[in-house]
Amino acid sequence: MSPVYCALVHHPVVDRQGEEVTTSVTNLDVHDIARSARTYGLWGYFVVTPIEAQHPVVRRIVDHWCSGPGMHRFPERGEAIALVEVCPAIDDAIAAITARDGRAPRLVVTSAKSGQGRSSYADEARRLRMDTQPTLLLFGTGHGLSKQVLERADVFLEPIQGPTDFNHLSVRAAVAITLDRLLAPQRRANNPI
Amino acid sequence: MSPVYCALVHHPVVDRQGEEVTTSVTNLDVHDIARSARTYGLWGYFVVTPIEAQHPVVRRIVDHWCSGPGMHRFPERGEAIALVEVCPAIDDAIAAITARDGRAPRLVVTSAKSGQGRSSYADEARRLRMDTQPTLLLFGTGHGLSKQVLERADVFLEPIQGPTDFNHLSVRAAVAITLDRLLAPQRRANNPI
Numbered sequence: 001m002s003p004v005y006c007a008l009v010h011h012p013v014v015d016r017q018g019e020e021v022t023t024s025v026t027n028l029d030v031h032d033i034a035r036s037a038r039t040y041g042l043w044g045y046f047v048v049t050p051i052e053a054q055h056p057v058v059r060r061i062v063d064h065w066c067s068g069p070g071m072h073r074f075p076e077r078g079e080a081i082a083l084v085e086v087c088p089a090i091d092d093a094i095a096a097i098t099a100r101d102g103r104a105p106r107l108v109v110t111s112a113k114s115g116q117g118r119s120s121y122a123d124e125a126r127r128l129r130m131d132t133q134p135t136l137l138l139f140g141t142g143h144g145l146s147k148q149v150l151e152r153a154d155v156f157l158e159p160i161q162g163p164t165d166f167n168h169l170s171v172r173a174a175v176a177i178t179l180d181r182l183l184a185p186q187r188r189a190n191n192p193i
Numbered sequence: 194m195s196p197v198y199c200a201l202v203h204h205p206v207v208d209r210q211g212e213e214v215t216t217s218v219t220n221l222d223v224h225d226i227a228r229s230a231r232t233y234g235l236w237g238y239f240v241v242t243p244i245e246a247q248h249p250v251v252r253r254i255v256d257h258w259c260s261g262p263g264m265h266r267f268p269e270r271g272e273a274i275a276l277v278e279v280c281p282a283i284d285d286a287i288a289a290i291t292a293r294d295g296r297a298p299r300l301v302v303t304s305a306k307s308g309q310g311r312s313s314y315a316d317e318a319r320r321l322r323m324d325t326q327p328t329l330l331l332f333g334t335g336h337g338l339s340k341q342v343l344e345r346a347d348v349f350l351e352p353i354q355g356p357t358d359f360n361h362l363s364v365r366a367a368v369a370i371t372l373d374r375l376l377a378p379q380r381r382a383n384n385p386i
Contacts, residue, residue, distance in 0.1 A: 016267075028221055031363065032363040032365060032366055035361055035362055035363050035366065036362060036363075036366045038357065038359045038361075039353075039355040039357060039359050039360070039361070039362050039366075040355040040356065040357070041355060041356045041357045074209075076359070076361045077361070079359065080359070080361065160232075160373070160377075161377070161378065162232040162233040162234060162372070162373075162376060162377060162378070163233065163234045163376055163377070163378050164231065164232060164233070164234045166231045166232050166269070166272065166273070167232065168228055168231075168232070168269045168270070168273065169228055169229060169232050169369070170224065170225040170228050170229075170365070172225060172363070172365055172366060172369075173225055173228065173229050173232075173365060173366065173368075173369035174369075175366075176362070176365075176366035176367075176369045176370050177369050177370060177373045179355070180353070180355075180370045180373065180374070181373070183355060183356055184353075184354070184355060184356070185354065185355070185356050
């Protein structure tokens, strides 16, 4: 089984015009994605932002729930938030994983847009089970990861598609669905691949 | 195919001690769940709260995105938010569906706790495809739907379980995963049931 990590990327991402921008960290992204990451057994969750002023904000959330007043009120919240690490760039997340696991991670990206060379969730789920190399799942805020990130990816997952043509899930929902498709055990039992 | 609706229930739900409480509506629950509902083709999304003072808050969110300034900036947001209807009680949601579709909906509930008589997602997905009776998926805020709601249910879905024993997903993540498991077309293609 691959040690799986995720990163929520606030830069470089694009806005609705396709321009490269930096988005702000939001409290609920930290919480929701940490809880999903903990549920699906991830080894870490990187909040990636070059805005240094936001790093102490994230660390304060982590401290509140992992060692501050929140720990006593909702201990299970701290268990999830303990996975959170803030770093300035995707390469810092890669370096942290490499230092921890002794190998650089495969980079897996997601996008709401379809295109050539996309991998199915079933294929990626199989790779995660068979491989021991770590994996870093990258999720973009705003209108998605910018081209320079997508081009570095080892795997480009197909977009999450419902029975409609509407493809504007929140990033919190997209992370939850992606982790469930890749890592839920009952899914694997129902769908031997 | 069953016309599928969802409801986010703020009362009656329980707190961590199992006491019946009423939780507050939050802006992001309205947005995230509306976007997931629209992605998976739901016919409506009921925000259920007996706190009448919060009804205009929800209606203001709806107006902002469906006919106010938000409509021009993010038209696709309005498309999702247009599914939102606020009502005081679950029975009002049932009445609205019955008036619209001519039949009362089946009630499908979810809980993070396992127990007797749970339905698999595969079985419920099959019912949704085969049946024409409307379906109302009920999601609880706080620590989940209270017993009086669970006892009324026609179907009790099994808990969403990752590969760990941690079962504290956010309700926004739980709704996204549930809709994906029940309604994603590629899931059905991968997993013929």
